[in-house]
Amino acid sequence: MLMDQIRLEHNIFRNLLTVILAGGRGERLYPLTKSRSKPAVPFGGIYRIIDFTLSNCLNSGLRRIKVLSQYMSHSLDRHLKEGWSIFCRDLDEYIDSVPPQQQFQETWYKGTADAIFQNIYLLELIHPGYVLILSGDHIYKMNYAEMINYHLEKNAELTVAAVEVESRLAAGMLGVLQVDTHGRIMDFEEKPATPKPSPYRSKYALVNMGIYVFNTEVLVRNVVADAKQDTTHDFGRDVIPAMIPKNRCYAFNFVDESGGNILYWRDIGTIENYYQANMDLLKPTPRFNLYDPDWPVRTYVGQYPPAKLIRTEPSTDGRKKLGRARNSIISPGCIIDGANVINSVISPGVYVGPDAVVEDSIIMHGTHIGAGCRVRCAVIDKNVRISPKRTVGHNHDEDIRFFELSESGLVLIPKEFSF
Amino acid sequence: MKRLLIVDDENNLRLLYKTEFEAEGYHVDTAGDAKEALSMFEREHYDLVILDIKMPGMDGIEALGKFLGRDNKLPVIINSAYDSYKDNFMSWAADSYVIKNSDLTELKQKVKESLGESMYEF
Numbered sequence: 161m162l163m164d165q166i167r168l169e170h171n172i173f174r175n176l177l178t179v180i181l182a183g184g185r186g187e188r189l190y191p192l193t194k195s196r197s198k199p200a201v202p203f204g205g206i207y208r209i210i211d212f213t214l215s216n217c218l219n220s221g222l223r224r225i226k227v228l229s230q231y232m233s234h235s236l237d238r239h240l241k242e243g244w245s246i247f248c249r250d251l252d253e254y255i256d257s258v259p260p261q262q263q264f265q266e267t268w269y270k271g272t273a274d275a276i277f278q279n280i281y282l283l284e285l286i287h288p289g290y291v292l293i294l295s296g297d298h299i300y301k302m303n304y305a306e307m308i309n310y311h312l313e314k315n316a317e318l319t320v321a322a323v324e325v326e327s328r329l330a331a332g333m334l335g336v337l338q339v340d341t342h343g344r345i346m347d348f349e350e351k352p353a354t355p356k357p358s359p360y361r362s363k364y365a366l367v368n369m370g371i372y373v374f375n376t377e378v379l380v381r382n383v384v385a386d387a388k389q390d391t392t393h394d395f396g397r398d399v400i401p402a403m404i405p406k407n408r409c410y411a412f413n414f415v416d417e418s419g420g421n422i423l424y425w426r427d428i429g430t431i432e433n434y435y436q437a438n439m440d441l442l443k444p445t446p447r448f449n450l451y452d453p454d455w456p457v458r459t460y461v462g463q464y465p466p467a468k469l470i471r472t473e474p475s476t477d478g479r480k481k482l483g484r485a486r487n488s489i490i491s492p493g494c495i496i497d498g499a500n501v502i503n504s505v506i507s508p509g510v511y512v513g514p515d516a517v518v519e520d521s522i523i524m525h526g527t528h529i530g531a532g533c534r535v536r537c538a539v540i541d542k543n544v545r546i547s548p549k550r551t552v553g554h555n556h557d558e559d560i561r562f563f564e565l566s567e568s569g570l571v572l573i574p575k576e577f578s579f
Numbered sequence: 580m581k582r583l584l585i586v587d588d589e590n591n592l593r594l595l596y597k598t599e600f601e602a603e604g605y606h607v608d609t610a611g612d613a614k615e616a617l618s619m620f621e622r623e624h625y626d627l628v629i630l631d632i633k634m635p636g637m638d639g640i641e642a643l644g645k646f647l648g649r650d651n652k653l654p655v656i657i658n659s660a661y662d663s664y665k666d667n668f669m670s671w672a673a674d675s676y677v678i679k680n681s682d683l684t685e686l687k688q689k690v691k692e693s694l695g696e697s698m699y700e701f
Contacts, residue, residue, distance in 0.1 A: 263641075265648040284668040380668045387672070388651055 183230030210472030242462025464493030
């Protein structure tokens with residue numbers, strides 16, 4: 161029985177191609193996406209957003225992966241080369257970054273379905289029986305093998321992964337599924353104002369996670385049909401609603417590998433989502449645990465010395481200043497030099513000078529915060545230099561003179577900025 | 580009058596198709612290769628394109644993508660002597676796939692269907 165299961169999974173995996181959609185502009189994450197694509201945005205100190213999807217693939221046993229990149233793909237490509245050149249091509253295993261080839265069309269991708277349509281030649285070349293389509297900008301832990309088995313058990317043509325989200329949070333934001341008692345999708349609405357309730361809990365809606373298993377031929381037929389119409393060429397908005405009446409479409413209920421009763425899945429759509437998902441990591445027992453040996457998350461960090469929290473020498477005022485960090489992530493190469501870091505996520509190689517206070521903030525690689533600075537509720541990109549005694553997030557009028565503020569008032573400082 | 584563009588590298592076939600489809604009441608232009616066809620398409624409006632696959636230079640599959648890139652609703656019919664491209668996912672972007680035959684009934688039927696004209700309309 162076990163051997164049969166292993167053999168089945170082996171055969172399926174040989175017959176399956178994973179495609180990660182990593183081409184979104186991520187305009188709502190600006191200025192973090194000023195010079196990089198959304199999946200390449202740093203996250204959780206040492207990671208980039210795409211690491212979570214790729215780690216899911218790795219932990220699920222998937223080893224044939226094409227990453228469809230598009231805008232400003234340089235930093236994403238570099239990260240994939242540095243951190244994810246781990247498979248053996250001789251065994252037909254790979255993670256390839258595929259920029260638009262314009263072989264079949266001469267435009268940028270017009271939507272998620274168009275990204276697949278424009279890469280039909282890839283599907284033709286590899287000719288897999290099944291295609292798993294993933295987004296490169298979600299944070300969650302999921303074993304895709306279970307979803308693929310479900311797809312086969314149901315004899316489905318399309319399986320959509322679904323998660324329950326509180327209706328008030330899903331309203332106007334996410335795609336909502338209606339299913340029958342067998343899990344077959346009966347209806348789909350993209351971003352409805354009042355989402356229909358989940359069959360399991362009335363205050364929740366069953367939401368499309370943007371994870372699809374397709375029989376390849378069904379996928380090709382449907383993206384071709386969509387390409388010939390004036391739609392937004394989006395799976396959620398156009399392709400899936402058109403498929404529901406004519407194809408066997410099933411919903412797979414997300415099983416969170418984090419364990420626990422509350423499922424963790426975050427779509428990093430806005431700066432607020434991004435900030436909150438980072439802050440989630442700081443909880444004493446976070447729902448999304450990076451320290452789980454059964455579900456390792458891989459990335460590339462590079463060579464850094466260890467982090468150190470040090471006491472400065474007595475200055476003229478005779479006080480010795482302690483370097484302290486409370487409830488924070490401190491990455492390698494950081495020096496907290498007589499400064500105080502509270503509730504913050506600090507990426508590698510950050511320096512915080514004497515008497516400075518950093519709280520409720522995300523500070524990215526190589527940023528230098530001078531002595532006596534006070535920083536709160538800020539998202540500071542890489543290699544920013546802040547002169548001594550500056551304040552960020554304390555004086556609204558001062559902040560808006562230099563910086564963009566997010567909807568909830570987070571101060572956003574772009575890469576390489578110096579002030 | 581509906582305008583057809585017929586792309587085929589064989590002179591005699593181009594002549595045959597032109598005569599036959601003109602007799603059906605279409606305006607017909609022909610091109611001997613895909614590049615020429617694409618540049619004609621830039622200059623003139625066509626309601627439907629009939630594409631051979633095996634041609635010197637750019638083949639019909641590649642040309643199909645380029646036609647659809649210029650007009651995503653353009654009806655395109657693949658008309659090939661080979662059925663081996665029927666399994667090629669890229670050929671699925673065509674409205675239909677006809678195997679070349681000296682009897683043009685099927686091709687004519689597909690043209691009418693793609694243009695939304697019934698066989699029995701007068």
